[in-house]
Amino acid sequence: xxxxxxxxxxxxxxxxxxxxxxxxxxxxxxxxxxxxxxxxxxxxxxxxxxxxxxxxxxxxxxxxxxxxxxxxxxxxxxxxxxxxxxxxxxxxxxxxxxxxxxxxxxxxxxxxxxxxxxxxxxxxxxxxxxxxxxxxxxxxxxxxxxxxxxxxxxxxxxxxxxxxxxxxxxxxxxxxxxxxxxxxxxxxxxxxxxxxxxxxxxxxxxxxxxxxxxxxxxxxxxxxxxxxxxxxxxxxxxxxxxxxxxxxxxxxxxxxxxxxxxxxxxxxxxxxxxxxxxxxxxxxxxxxxxxxxxxxxxxxxxxxxxxxxxxxxxxxxxxxxxxxxxxxxxxxxxxxxxxxxxxxxxxxxxxxxxxxxxxxxxxxxxxxxxxxxxxxxxxxxxxxxxxxxxxxxxxxxxxxxxx
Amino acid sequence: xxxxxxxxxxxxxxxxxxxxxxxxxxxxxxxxxxxxxxxxxxxxxxxxxxxxxxxxxxxxxxxxxxxxxxxxxxxxx
Numbered sequence: 001x002x003x004x005x006x007x008x009x010x011x012x013x014x015x016x017x018x019x020x021x022x023x024x025x026x027x028x029x030x031x032x033x034x035x036x037x038x039x040x041x042x043x044x045x046x047x048x049x050x051x052x053x054x055x056x057x058x059x060x061x062x063x064x065x066x067x068x069x070x071x072x073x074x075x076x077x078x079x080x081x082x083x084x085x086x087x088x089x090x091x092x093x094x095x096x097x098x099x100x101x102x103x104x105x106x107x108x109x110x111x112x113x114x115x116x117x118x119x120x121x122x123x124x125x126x127x128x129x130x131x132x133x134x135x136x137x138x139x140x141x142x143x144x145x146x147x148x149x150x151x152x153x154x155x156x157x158x159x160x161x162x163x164x165x166x167x168x169x170x171x172x173x174x175x176x177x178x179x180x181x182x183x184x185x186x187x188x189x190x191x192x193x194x195x196x197x198x199x200x201x202x203x204x205x206x207x208x209x210x211x212x213x214x215x216x217x218x219x220x221x222x223x224x225x226x227x228x229x230x231x232x233x234x235x236x237x238x239x240x241x242x243x244x245x246x247x248x249x250x251x252x253x254x255x256x257x258x259x260x261x262x263x264x265x266x267x268x269x270x271x272x273x274x275x276x277x278x279x280x281x282x283x284x285x286x287x288x289x290x291x292x293x294x295x296x297x298x299x300x301x302x303x304x305x306x307x308x309x310x311x312x313x314x315x316x317x318x319x320x321x322x323x324x325x326x327x328x329x330x331x332x333x334x335x336x337x338x339x340x341x342x343x344x345x346x347x348x349x350x351x352x353x354x355x356x357x358x359x360x361x362x363x364x365x366x367x368x369x370x371x372x373x374x375x376x377x378x379x380x381x382x383x384x385x386x387x388x389x390x391x392x393x394x395x396x397x398x399x400x401x402x403x
Numbered sequence: 404x405x406x407x408x409x410x411x412x413x414x415x416x417x418x419x420x421x422x423x424x425x426x427x428x429x430x431x432x433x434x435x436x437x438x439x440x441x442x443x444x445x446x447x448x449x450x451x452x453x454x455x456x457x458x459x460x461x462x463x464x465x466x467x468x469x470x471x472x473x474x475x476x477x478x479x480x
Contacts (some may be wrong), residue, residue: 136457280439294438299458302442318439359436361419 003051006254007156020260027262032175039362044154056117069140070094075134087135098124106335119158123151125292130165132296155257161268161288171263188259191252199249207242209382236390275378278349285293298325324345342392410473413447426470454479
């Protein structure tokens with residue numbers, strides 16, 4: 001049997017169109033057939049995780065059952081009890097499979113873990129979030145079927161965007177009225193076509209045509225200071241362009257397909273290259289991931305540090321938490337020196353950024369603010385980001401350490 | 404002291420800005436507030452008004468202007 005990478009080729013889109021057509025007609029007439037939606041979801045999950053990838057399919061099923069038991073068990077427990085240590089234990093258990101998947105290649109010479117499958121990270125983010133909101137008491141009516149639909153919603157299963165349980169549930173339980181749905185349909189289809197341009201034209205050009213050439217040239221131009229060369233700088237911009245168009249393209253497919261299904265999955269990118277500073281960049285780049293980190297790691301850690309008065313000054317609390325937050329993000333990408341350095345780089349960048357913003361606020365009168373400084377800020381931010389992606393790309397690992 | 408005055412006091416302390424003249428301005432867009440300030444706000448609400456707001460209740464779009472914050476706190480008090 002064939003297996004398909006989600007949104008990977010024209011056949012996948014053709015199947016998507018055929019499968020979604022009855023669903024679209026239903027939504028236009030104000031009806032949502034849960035049974036049909038479930039069948040479509042199962043069909044596309046089998047396309048992705050069946051055939052030669054069946055071991056991943058088995059891993060996915062076991063993983064889902066495991067997370068259901070944890071979240072459901074915790075929701076039942078939380079109705080009458082609220083122990084801190086038990087909550088931490090449950091969170092640790094929920095992220096244990098992901099931790100194993102991420103650490104295995106580092107200790108087993110690049111060997112992938114048997115329990116891994118495409119999308120394990122994104123499912124873990126959803127499960128942990130469900131658990132944390134259950135603890136806070138903001139998620140009161142946990143429902144196993146809704147949780148399964150939320151976790152296994154096929155348009156976003158492989159790489160997000162990372163939706164929120166309560167937001168997804170509200171959309172899933174209701175049917176948009178015709179005007180609203182027509183608007184969603186229009187947006188959804190536009191997103192798909194912009195996605196085609198990003199993913200199959202621009203990312204193809206930068207990633208498949210240009211990047212291998214630049215990599216070869218950069219490898220041949222080694223020997224200078226830190227082996228830096230013009231081709232390497234070219235590679236930095238080319239890789240950044242590829243990373244953006246590839247992931248933003250995928251995200252547009254995922255959001256577009258969701259919209260067509262009447263689910264307003266949140267957007268992942270919002271013109272990141274016009275950010276005037278790094279802090280703003282993280283409000284515009286891989287938004288659902290950075291907001292997940294903000295809401296479930298950064299804010300909670302800051303809350304905990306301040307409540308227990310760990311640091312004297314609020315700024316120290318903020319700075320330490322920035323570094324921890326971005327280091328965790330680095331580790332999440334994978335246990336390699338370049339992912340962790342990338343996380344550290346962004347943590348430090350956020351600290352410097354905040355310090356500068358505070359300084360600027362204090363000396364508002366004496367610091368010029370005009371068109372030129374605005375353009376310069378955007379230029380500087382974009383270049384810092386591209387440099388961080390050069391670290392992230394792992395090419396420095398090859399340039400410096402490959403014989 | 405009423406809730407409105409207390410919240411405004413907290414916001415003024417926190418941001419170093421007098422926000423009472425711009426009750427519908429977005430505090431996050433203008434950079435006056437950020438995640439750090441949000442947490443400080445939640446902690447101050449707890450200590451000064453006894454209003455308990457868990458972090459996951461803090462949906463930024465519902466808390467982004469002084470007026471919205473006051474309305475939220477009044478609803479939760």
